[in-house]
Amino acid sequence: xxxxxxxxxxxxxxxxxxxxxxxxxxxxxxxxxxxxxxxxxxxxxxxxxxxxxxxxxxxxxxxxxxxxxxxxxxxxxxxxxxxxxxxxxxxxxxxxxxxxxxxxxxxxxxxxxxxxxxxxxxxxxxxxxxxxxxxxxxxxxxxxxxxxxxxxxxxxxxxxxxxxxxxxxxx
Amino acid sequence: xxxxxxxxxxxxxxxxxxxxxxxxxxxxxxxxxxxxxxxxxxxxxxxxxxxxxxxxxxxxxxxxxxxxxxxxxxxxxxxxxxxxxxxxxxxxxxxxxxxxxxxxxxxxxxxxxxxxxxxxxxxxxxxxxxxxxxxxxxxxxxxxxxxxxxxxxxxxxxxxxxxxxxxxxxx
Numbered sequence: 001x002x003x004x005x006x007x008x009x010x011x012x013x014x015x016x017x018x019x020x021x022x023x024x025x026x027x028x029x030x031x032x033x034x035x036x037x038x039x040x041x042x043x044x045x046x047x048x049x050x051x052x053x054x055x056x057x058x059x060x061x062x063x064x065x066x067x068x069x070x071x072x073x074x075x076x077x078x079x080x081x082x083x084x085x086x087x088x089x090x091x092x093x094x095x096x097x098x099x100x101x102x103x104x105x106x107x108x109x110x111x112x113x114x115x116x117x118x119x120x121x122x123x124x125x126x127x128x129x130x131x132x133x134x135x136x137x138x139x140x141x142x143x144x145x146x147x148x149x150x151x152x153x154x155x156x157x158x159x160x161x162x163x164x165x166x167x168x169x170x171x
Numbered sequence: 172x173x174x175x176x177x178x179x180x181x182x183x184x185x186x187x188x189x190x191x192x193x194x195x196x197x198x199x200x201x202x203x204x205x206x207x208x209x210x211x212x213x214x215x216x217x218x219x220x221x222x223x224x225x226x227x228x229x230x231x232x233x234x235x236x237x238x239x240x241x242x243x244x245x246x247x248x249x250x251x252x253x254x255x256x257x258x259x260x261x262x263x264x265x266x267x268x269x270x271x272x273x274x275x276x277x278x279x280x281x282x283x284x285x286x287x288x289x290x291x292x293x294x295x296x297x298x299x300x301x302x303x304x305x306x307x308x309x310x311x312x313x314x315x316x317x318x319x320x321x322x323x324x325x326x327x328x329x330x331x332x333x334x335x336x337x338x339x340x341x342x
Contacts, residue, residue: 014256021256025276029223029245038240052200058250061232066240069209074200075233083229085185085192105196 005169007033008149022149022171024120028062037168038066041118041146044166045071048143051114052076054135056102056127057083059120063148067118076108076115078131091133093126102127104134111139122147122167125156132160176340178204179320193320193342195291199233208339209237212289212317215337216242219314222285223247225306227273227298228254230291234319238289247279247286249302262304264297273298275305282310293318293338296327303331 007027014021027033041063052074055064061077068075081090081101088103109115117131128145135142142163150157150167157165178198185192198204212234223245226235232248239246252261252272259274280286288302299316306313313334321328321338328336 009257011256015253023256025248025255025257025279028239029247029279031239031243031245034246035240035243058228058232058248058254061229062236062246062248065233065236068199068202069206069237069240072202072206074202075205076200077196077229077233079229082186084196085182085194086180086196108196108200 004033004037008169022121022151024059024148034066037148038063038070040168041067041166042070044146045116045144048116049114050116050143052109052140053116053118054078054104054109054131055118056131060118063120064118067116071116073116076104078102078104078134089134089137091130091137093130095126100126102130102134104138106138109135109138109140113138113140114143115140116143117145118147119145120148122150122154122156122165124154125159128156129159132163175204175208179340193292193322195230195319205237208319209234209241211339212238212337213241215317216287216315219287220285221287221314223280223311224287224289225249225275225280225302226289227302231289234291235289238287242287244287247275249273249275249305260305260308262301262308264301266297271297273301273305275309277309280306280309280311284309284311285314286311287314288316289318290316291319293321293325293327293336295325296330299327300330303334 009023009026011021053068054076056078092101144164146166150170180194180197182192224239225247227249263272315335317337321341
């Protein structure tokens, strides 16, 4: 999928000095490329009997909504603490300084439900691992974890290596 | 579209006492109902030559991503300040106490581009009006504004009455 890479804009020193930010908005505003991304994910998972896509705010919602529609499956949002209105389960992960917590409704996934975890970016893997923990707490079955972009140097893959991982664009 | 209403969960006193929160996550986890929502929007706009959907984080991204895929158009995210990496334009709107600011990349929409603004909820109309202001600054053409839910008592419609407004579920 290296044909997609030229549609990702690289922005130095965002959100802070020394970080080269991979901006997907330039891809999202190209209808053919946005469609290609979703269709590649669809082809990968269409025979896997996916029942729910779990995706984290905010950018994960864009791809997750589109793929859930195409796969004809449920969409389950993972959000920062305090954003989901009903009873939640939580998972905490390490940041460079401190920790962060993400939440999912505790009734969002049924035991044995076949789940695809989807996000735009695999960096250190902290969020992805926390999403796996959330799905694990519900008893859901993680069929795969998919990302549009993987930043290989950060070795996020090591945190979730027991799962089937699929990435479209690597740096 | 009153058949959709039973899939919206109403949660009292969220995010604070006295607010009856309309929770769309129960609809999103029903594949047939999520599909129905997107297909109704698609039927409404499929002949309107929509070139871009503009949607605000976070919940607007779920519907916006799905509908942009189906309409084969661009997806343009509107985000809180500090989240978009390239040059932005801003719009500010009033909250109950204070103000909030939302941003869009300044190169996201071209002059005359045919835009659909989409969000999950029309409440006071502050965010919707600010999104209209953002698109207006780029010279884009607002073909319509669509919401899954309209809270009629809050009269948000009055703030954006010069536009074509479409809502699926009303309270």
